[in-house]
Amino acid sequence: MESVLKELISFRGSAEPGVAYGIKMVQAAKDFLKIRDLKKADLYVIAETSRCLPDAIEFLTGCTVGNGRLLIKDYSKMAASFIDLGTKRAVRVMIIPEFQRKDVAHSKRSVSLRQRRKFGEITTHHARHALEILKIPSKELLRVQKIKLTEPVPPMRPPTKIVFCEKCGESIREEKARVRDGEILCLVCAGEEKPYFKPKYL
Ligand SMILES: [Zn+2]
Incomplete structure (x- = not known):
């Protein structure tokens, strides 16, 4: 997972904890939906934020805004739903709020670093934080819920x-x-x- 994080950071140009959340969320959805190869699956994803998370989803699943397989509903929530169009199974994955409450302390630290304009230190701080998130067992970090969509999936190529x-x-x-x-x-x-x-x- 660490090597995936490194590749993802080089793909998007910066390390943010949200990217590590994204890796964990995609992995949890893959396990739940029992998908062997995400890029070969008939997958459709709805991300509930436009920040960080869509990059991880695009990179790891091949579902992109451009190919119509990723829809962004920008509620600014660290959550995403993964729909296997082949099996019709769908799952919503979110970060457990109790965990995120604790995690806010990290963001506060990076804000104070930013105020002191220590950009190098911010980058290291974020990268370290992202690595810590990867090591957390999924059940402590994520809530995974089976769902049914209330709106139809739009055609991939209208x-x-x-x-x-x-x-x-x-x-x-x-x-x-x-x-x-x-x-x-x-x-x-x-x-x-x-x-x-x-x-x-x-
Ligand atoms: Zn015109």
């Missing part, structure tokens, strides 16, 4: 048609297009999304 926005001219998937006064527009040109950038002229 049938799609490409259309072009009549204002900016850029291509979009048909389901993301809007019709305003008979014109096909992208979400930004239709005013449904605020542009996150503006062009900079030299």
